[in-house]
Amino acid sequence: MKKIIILALALNFILPFLGGEATITHAETYTIKLLEKITPLGSATSNGETITGDNGLELFANYVSLVYNYLAFVAGLFCVAVIIFQGVNIIMGGANNSFVSEAKDKIMQSIFSLILLLAAAMVLKLINPTFFT
Numbered sequence: 291m292k293k294i295i296i297l298a299l300a301l302n303f304i305l306p307f308l309g310g311e312a313t314i315t316h317a318e319t320y321t322i323k324l325l326e327k328i329t330p331l332g333s334a335t336s337n338g339e340t341i342t343g344d345n346g347l348e349l350f351a352n353y354v355s356l357v358y359n360y361l362a363f364v365a366g367l368f369c370v371a372v373i374i375f376q377g378v379n380i381i382m383g384g385a386n387n388s389f390v391s392e393a394k395d396k397i398m399q400s401i402f403s404l405i406l407l408l409a410a411a412m413v414l415k416l417i418n419p420t421f422f423t
Contacts, residue, residue, distance in 0.1 A: 320349045355421050358414070365407055372400040 322341040341356060343349030376393040383389035414421045 319344055320346060322349065322353065351418070351421075359422070362407055362411065366404060369400045369404045369407075373397050376400070 320343050341349065341352045343352050376396045379393040380390050383393060411422075
């Protein structure tokens, strides 16, 4: 009995190289059903969001894409809020040069963060053209 099982397994691995056809098809797709659909502005709906993939790796890639999109939106929103707040600080700080220079430094750091965020998105798009779809 052991010889038959070993022979069957060996043929399963050897046949594709000899011109035979041994394919394994999976009709199922992997799915993660989130309890709530979180929109970028933070309002949640009760219908949830479904992440699907033909295999575990594709499912993981789709999940990472979803998480990256939300985190990139929050980081971009935070950077824009910092730029606005520090612009108000520049206006209010008028005569205090140290206060104005500190606000300008924070604005430059925020702009650099936005550039870094966009560069990361470009690298992800270069690696996987379907990352954001």
